[in-house]
Amino acid sequence: MIRLKPSISNYFFILFLFLPTVFGNANEPIQHMVKVFVPSLSITEQKLWQIQQRVPFKLRYRSIDSVLVSVTTTALPQFTALIRQEFARSTTTILDSQPLSKMSDVNYYVLDTSLLPDLSEHTNLVDTLDSGRVVLVRANDSDVIGLPVHFRAKLPLEILVGARAPRLIKLTFQPNIELEQIIANISPQPWRQIIQTMTLNPDVSTPGYQFLSRYALRVRRAIQHDGQPEPDSACDNSGEWIAKQFQKLGLVVGMDSFQHTRSQIGAGKIGTYTMNNIVATRPGRGPNRDQFYLLVAHYDSISSKTKGWQQQWRTMPAPGASDNASGVAILLEVARLVRNLDLDCSIRFIAFSGEELFLYGSKxxxxxxxxxxxxxxxxxxxxxxxxxxxxxDQDGNLDIHVVYDERSQWLANAFKTVNQKYEFPLDLRLQYNPSFIYSDHSPFWEIGIPAVLLSEESSFESTESIEYIHSQADNMDKITDSLGELAVKLAVATTVELAANNNSYVPKAREKEISKLLWNVILFPNPVNLGQGESLSLDYFLSEPSKVEINLYNNNGWSIHNQTYRIGKIGGKKGRNSAFRWNGKMENGQLVAGGVYTLQLTALARSGTSETTYLPVALVR
Ligand SMILES: [Zn+2]
Structure with a gap:
C-alpha cells in the first residue's frame, strides 16, 4: 500500500478523474465507457457538439487524439456508426464489457503513467491515452491512493461539449479566492522556461531535433504546387506542445483548424496550408459560467527582417521569444496558477496561428x-x-501598454484598477487607439466584442521594440524576467478579478453598447495643418453595412465638403472603415479658410437604424 502526500506536485500527475455518480444509480440507463481514437487533430469541440446533437453521449475526457465518452447500451451502435462516418481512420473501443453501472463502487481515473507502478495493487488498467492511462479503482481505494477529496470535488464530472450544451450537473458557486497568496508566490522562472522551450521548439517525435521556428507556413499538411519542397511541421509541432500543456492542467483542449492559401513568397510558388488555433477551456463554477473571458496570444513567429528570409524561410530560425512566446507563456501561466480557484465565469485560452501573416487565426x-x-x-x-x-523591457521603465477601443475602455480600466489595488510596480499606460489593428484583438473589435491588447509597445515609431522584432535577434537575450513576472501577476490578478466578480467591472449598459451602429470614430490629425500638405482622415466601425454620409460644416452652418459612401461598399461596410481623406481643397481648387469646423457623420443601415455623430475639427493653413 502506498499513500501519496496530497501535495501540489500530485496535481500535475493527475490529469482528470471521474466520479461514480452517474454509474452508481440503479435508475440510470446502463452506460459504457468508450474510447474514440482519431489519428489526427480533427476531434474539434464543434464536431463533437454536432455529433452530440444526433446521438446522446457524455464526454468524460479528451486528449489530442482521443476522447473518452460514456454512451448508453441502446445508443452505442448509432454512436459507433456516426464516429466511423465522421472521422476517417478512427477506432472506437468499448472499455467495459461489464458496464460500470452494474459495479457501483468503482471509479474511473486517468492517471499519469508515472504513478502506475506503485498503484498496481489497487488499480485495474483499462487502456492507454497519449499522456496517461485509464484505470479503474474501487471507491474505498481512492482514499488509499491519496487522491485528496477536496481536489476531486473541484473537478467537473464531465466535460461539456460546447457552451450551449445543456448542463446536467447543478453546481453551487462557492468562491475560493486565495489570490493574494498565489500572486505572492509568482516567479518569472516558469514563464521564462516556457519561452525557452517555444524558441527551441523541440520535435515531439524526433528526439534531439529542434525546429527553432514556429513560422505558420511550416506545417505538416500542405497542398503543394509542382516542384516545391515538402514543408516540415514546425508550427504544428509547437501547437501540439501548447495543447499538451493546457491538457496537463486539466483543461478541455481542442484544435480549431483552418486553411490558408499562399500563392507565392519571393520567387517561390507555394500552396494551401492547414493551420491550427489551440482552444483550451476552463469552465466557470458560478451562475455566470455561460459567460466567457478569452485570453489570447499568437504562437506563430516570423523572421522576415533577417536577410535571406524570402528565400530560406523553410529552414531559417524564427525564435519569436518576445513576439510572441512571451504572450503564450502568460496564457499557460494563468491557466496553471488559477486552476484550483473557483471562478464564476468561464475562461477560454486561445493560442492563435497565422498572426504574422496578418491575423489569419483570429480572423x-x-x-x-x-x-x-x-x-x-x-x-x-x-x-x-x-x-x-x-x-x-529595453528602457527599464517596466511599462506595459493597454490598447483599447471605445467598447473596451472598461477592460482597460479593470487592468488599471487591479494594478493599483495590488500595488504592482508597473508603469501601465492606457492607450485609446482603435486604429492599432496589428494584433489579434482587432478581429474582435470588428465584430463589436470588447478586446484589449497588452504589449510592451504600442507604437511602431517607438525605438523600444522596433529593432529586434521579426528577426533572429528576438531570442532569449531579449527576455526580461522582471517584466515577465509583473505581466504574469497582472494577468492572473485581472483575470481572477474579472471572472470571479462579474459586477464591479463590467458596465451595466453593455447590452445597449452592443447594439450601437457606429463606434470607434476618430478624426486625425486634429488640428490638421492643411498649409503643410496634411490631409484630414476619418476612421469608424459599423455594426452593419450602412449608407454613410459625411458633411463638414462651417460656423455659419454651410456644408463646405461632403462625401457619401454606398451601403456595403468601401466606406460603408461592416467593421472598420478608413476610406475618408480630405486635403482641404474645395470644388474650385482653393484651400478652405482656417478655423474650427464641425464634421457630421451619419450611418444609415438597411434595417432603418441610423446614428449620427458630430466632431469638432480645427483646420490650420
Ligand atoms: Zn506578435
Whole structure:
C-alpha cells in the first residue's frame, strides 16, 4: 500500500478523474465507457457538439487524439456508426464489457503513467491515452491512493461539449479566492522556461531535433504546387506542445483548424496550408459560467527582417521569444496558477496561428463565432485579453501598454484598477487607439466584442521594440524576467478579478453598447495643418453595412465638403472603415479658410437604424 502526500506536485500527475455518480444509480440507463481514437487533430469541440446533437453521449475526457465518452447500451451502435462516418481512420473501443453501472463502487481515473507502478495493487488498467492511462479503482481505494477529496470535488464530472450544451450537473458557486497568496508566490522562472522551450521548439517525435521556428507556413499538411519542397511541421509541432500543456492542467483542449492559401513568397510558388488555433477551456463554477473571458496570444513567429528570409524561410530560425512566446507563456501561466480557484465565469485560452501573416487565426475564429454551429456566440464573450510582444523591457521603465477601443475602455480600466489595488510596480499606460489593428484583438473589435491588447509597445515609431522584432535577434537575450513576472501577476490578478466578480467591472449598459451602429470614430490629425500638405482622415466601425454620409460644416452652418459612401461598399461596410481623406481643397481648387469646423457623420443601415455623430475639427493653413 502506498499513500501519496496530497501535495501540489500530485496535481500535475493527475490529469482528470471521474466520479461514480452517474454509474452508481440503479435508475440510470446502463452506460459504457468508450474510447474514440482519431489519428489526427480533427476531434474539434464543434464536431463533437454536432455529433452530440444526433446521438446522446457524455464526454468524460479528451486528449489530442482521443476522447473518452460514456454512451448508453441502446445508443452505442448509432454512436459507433456516426464516429466511423465522421472521422476517417478512427477506432472506437468499448472499455467495459461489464458496464460500470452494474459495479457501483468503482471509479474511473486517468492517471499519469508515472504513478502506475506503485498503484498496481489497487488499480485495474483499462487502456492507454497519449499522456496517461485509464484505470479503474474501487471507491474505498481512492482514499488509499491519496487522491485528496477536496481536489476531486473541484473537478467537473464531465466535460461539456460546447457552451450551449445543456448542463446536467447543478453546481453551487462557492468562491475560493486565495489570490493574494498565489500572486505572492509568482516567479518569472516558469514563464521564462516556457519561452525557452517555444524558441527551441523541440520535435515531439524526433528526439534531439529542434525546429527553432514556429513560422505558420511550416506545417505538416500542405497542398503543394509542382516542384516545391515538402514543408516540415514546425508550427504544428509547437501547437501540439501548447495543447499538451493546457491538457496537463486539466483543461478541455481542442484544435480549431483552418486553411490558408499562399500563392507565392519571393520567387517561390507555394500552396494551401492547414493551420491550427489551440482552444483550451476552463469552465466557470458560478451562475455566470455561460459567460466567457478569452485570453489570447499568437504562437506563430516570423523572421522576415533577417536577410535571406524570402528565400530560406523553410529552414531559417524564427525564435519569436518576445513576439510572441512571451504572450503564450502568460496564457499557460494563468491557466496553471488559477486552476484550483473557483471562478464564476468561464475562461477560454486561445493560442492563435497565422498572426504574422496578418491575423489569419483570429480572423478565422471571429468569422466562425457567427456561424450556427459555433460553440460560443458573440454575446457569451464578455471580453478578450490579447497578449502580444510582452517579454522585453529595453528602457527599464517596466511599462506595459493597454490598447483599447471605445467598447473596451472598461477592460482597460479593470487592468488599471487591479494594478493599483495590488500595488504592482508597473508603469501601465492606457492607450485609446482603435486604429492599432496589428494584433489579434482587432478581429474582435470588428465584430463589436470588447478586446484589449497588452504589449510592451504600442507604437511602431517607438525605438523600444522596433529593432529586434521579426528577426533572429528576438531570442532569449531579449527576455526580461522582471517584466515577465509583473505581466504574469497582472494577468492572473485581472483575470481572477474579472471572472470571479462579474459586477464591479463590467458596465451595466453593455447590452445597449452592443447594439450601437457606429463606434470607434476618430478624426486625425486634429488640428490638421492643411498649409503643410496634411490631409484630414476619418476612421469608424459599423455594426452593419450602412449608407454613410459625411458633411463638414462651417460656423455659419454651410456644408463646405461632403462625401457619401454606398451601403456595403468601401466606406460603408461592416467593421472598420478608413476610406475618408480630405486635403482641404474645395470644388474650385482653393484651400478652405482656417478655423474650427464641425464634421457630421451619419450611418444609415438597411434595417432603418441610423446614428449620427458630430466632431469638432480645427483646420490650420
Ligand atoms: Zn506578435
Amino acid at each position: 478565422h475564429y471571429c468569422h466562425q463565432i457567427k456561424s450556427e454551429t459555433a460553440d460560443l456566440s458573440a454575446d457569451q464573450i464578455i471580453g478578450v485579453l490579447n497578449f502580444d510582444l510582452i517579454g522585453h
